[in-house]
Amino acid sequence: MRKGHATTPSIRTTSPPPPAGRPGTVDVSGFEDPRVAAATYRAAGLWTGRTLGNLLRDSASQHPNRTAVVAGGRRWTYAELDRRVDAIAAGTRSRGLDRGERVVVQLPSGGEFLPVLFGLARAGVVPVLALPAHRRTELTAVARAAQAVALVVPGVHARFDHRPLARAVQQDVPSVRTVVVAGDLAGPEDDGRDGWCTLSDLEIGGRPAAHVTGPGGPGPEPSDTALVLLSGGTTGTPKLIARTHDDYAWNAVASADAAGLDATSTYLAALPVAHNFTLVSPGTVGAVAVGATVVVAPSPDPATVFGLVARHGVTHTAAVPSLLATWLDERLAPTGPVEDLSSLRVVQVGGARLDDTTAAGVQGLLGARLQQVFGMAEGLNCYTALDDPDDLVTTTQGRPLSEWDEIRVVDDAGHGVPDGAPGHLLTRGPATIRDYLAAPAGTDGFTADGFYRTGDLVRRLPSGHLVVVGRAKELVNRSGEKISPAEVEGHLLAHPGITAAAVVAVPDPERGERTVAVLVGGAGVPDRRTIAVFFAERGVAAYKVPDAVVRRERLPLTAIGKIDRAAVLADVGSG
Structure with missing residues (x-):
């Protein structure tokens, strides 16, 4: 395995094993039966029989006097x-x-x-x-x-x-x-x-x-x-x-390894602590599992976060793209004291697709290695490795955490698509659930052989890295052309006059749907004509130019900092 990724069972082959998540990496025959899969995960040493209480007990036994949690003074x-x-x-x-x-x-x-x-x-x-x-x-x-x-x-x-x-x-x-x-x-x-x-x-x-x-x-x-x-x-x-103790403990420990988090590290929980990203990617549970220090931020604003990094020697933290953008803006044009962030080693970003332009600015402005994280509370976690080439770190959302994470990328009919082609992401693995608790009748989140239908559209590279294209249900059908809002938002955010963007679809009597881009950026926000020229210069198809542009001072966010698309859509309406 590559540096920065979890240790998984060695595979006896005459040539290097395929990339993580690729067919043939490990023998998963019979895994449609969750009992077979569970027994194999235990035999392979992934599920070690540790409960969450054991994780803490072991760290307390090994590091009784080390600071575990800092919060509220x-x-x-x-x-x-x-x-x-x-x-x-x-x-x-x-x-x-x-x-x-x-x-x-x-x-x-x-x-x-x-x-x-x-x-x-x-x-x-x-x-x-x-x-x-x-x-x-x-x-x-x-x-x-x-x-x-x-x-x-x-x-x-x-x-x-x-x-x-x-x-x-x-x-x-x-x-x-x-x-x-x-x-x-x-x-x-x-x-x-x-x-x-x-x-x-x-x-x-x-x-x-x-x-x-x-x-x-x-x-x-x-x-x-x-x-x-x-x-x-x-x-x-x-x-x-x-989530079970077995799968969550493995998820936490393996994710800590992927992020380079160990007993000498200090993890800053800047996002809400009840979010899976802040819990186990590697988050607070991963930090506790390896004996690291957890610092809980009362607010994710740049002044608070940068002050805590400087005061406590924070080495790792995580953000969603909209939050990361505010941190970078503050570093680029400080409005307060310029804090010493030299302790910071890894800044993770996940929860939504990070545009390539913002990704490229992290190392220079924060002095830390960017790690893209793509995952879901249902189980799968993907990470860019700490030693991945810069182009993969800034343009992909990483590879599955282990060789035991099975990945399928399929078309609408369920047939596999070639590398590089967009498709629906299905996954099965040691941290991925097989069903929802108390799921209503007719819930169609899983295949008959236990793969979780994530609802994400991705492209898989030959290296095994995934590029998130968008959500299947978010695709805009404009005159028969399928448009990914996430892709269009990425191009919009590359424009120097745009600091935040959300693209939504509204009904249209002639085209079925049309796109509306809600943009933030002050006086520098471009109009539609300027965007069309900009897209053409970037080699983007003309049909991806938003049909309408709306300027706003800010975008509405959910409780965990993601763009609230329902609120954006309600704002622009159908006019």
Whole structure:
């Protein structure tokens, strides 16, 4: 394997093995049966039988006095974090929550998230990770779909009181019998008599506890569900993604290796901590798995992030493209103190397609190696290697994490397409789920032989690297021509007068659909005629020039920093 990628089982061949994710790399016969695949992953040493609680316990044993977490002006060593997790796990059990039951966790980035995550996981109780921005509609839908028995919420966060929200969800979902508040209770009625308590009370009730063997029996098995993530869709009720201890632990450790993250590293969680990217690519769980320090940023703005990098010697961090652009802009034209970022070694970007022009500027402006990350909460992770040639780092979204990640790129009929041709991405592997939890009837996310239909359109290079073209459902059908919004956005962002772009389709009576580009860039934003000339100079087909151009001061973003395309479409309407 290449430097910067996870170690996988050696393959006995007379010639170098094919690139990761290519047919023939490993023997996957019979893997349509998930039991066969699981047994093979264990025999091959990928799934090692470690639970998330074991990951932390091992790091605490090896590095008890090393700083584990820095958040909100507080810090905990690995030994201290491990004791907190034990207390939360035991307190959880003492309140009658049993192994396998599900708890919706709606905590912001801060010092409480990781102890709660690992505490529940160590007890065998399953955290279902909601976002702080969720309100009654979303939270009720998630709690009901998960058949949750408890909620963990902040008190007041970002000037919003989550306690009345928790009370409403408890009323809406009869299975919710317990509410834990990471803060003060709302009033005397919210006490232990009706199932409410504070996180501090939960911890105090669980001390001392060296191991969790109290009410409810022993801790989890590696094959048990470790946590439940929400699908990344921006519309409708999110689907529930159940990840096991086996697959999530492997994902974390292998991703840490791919990113060059080890016990000497410091990882800055700048994105929301409940997002899979910030958890396991390698994220906070990967950092804990290797004994690194996690610094939690209260805000992802450049001043906060750069200050934390300088103050704590941050070596690794991650961003989505829109956030990365603000960091680069600040570095290019500082509005405040110019911080020392010399400790920074790797800046990851994922969550959406990064345009090539922005990618090329990372090394020069931040002084760190760019690592493109393409993945999904359903399991697959792809990375550019730290020693990949620059042209691959800036123009591709990496290769699958291991040789055991199977990749198919197919046409609309399900037939394989040649390298370089765009197609639908299907995947199966040691971190990829086989079905959604409590999936509604008719969910068509998986093939009969266990491949996950990602919904992404990609091109695969002969090297095995993937180039993300867009989302299948986002393709614009304009007079029979298929247009990828992501591709058009990439060309638009290459124009010096454009700092952000979103391309959406609106109905058109003559062409079926037409494209509207919403552009940000101040007075320098070009008009459609200028864009047409610019595209022609770049050798781009004329039909890809947006049919209309709209200027805006900023683009709407989702809670995790992605462009909110539904909001963009609502803004431009059908006029």
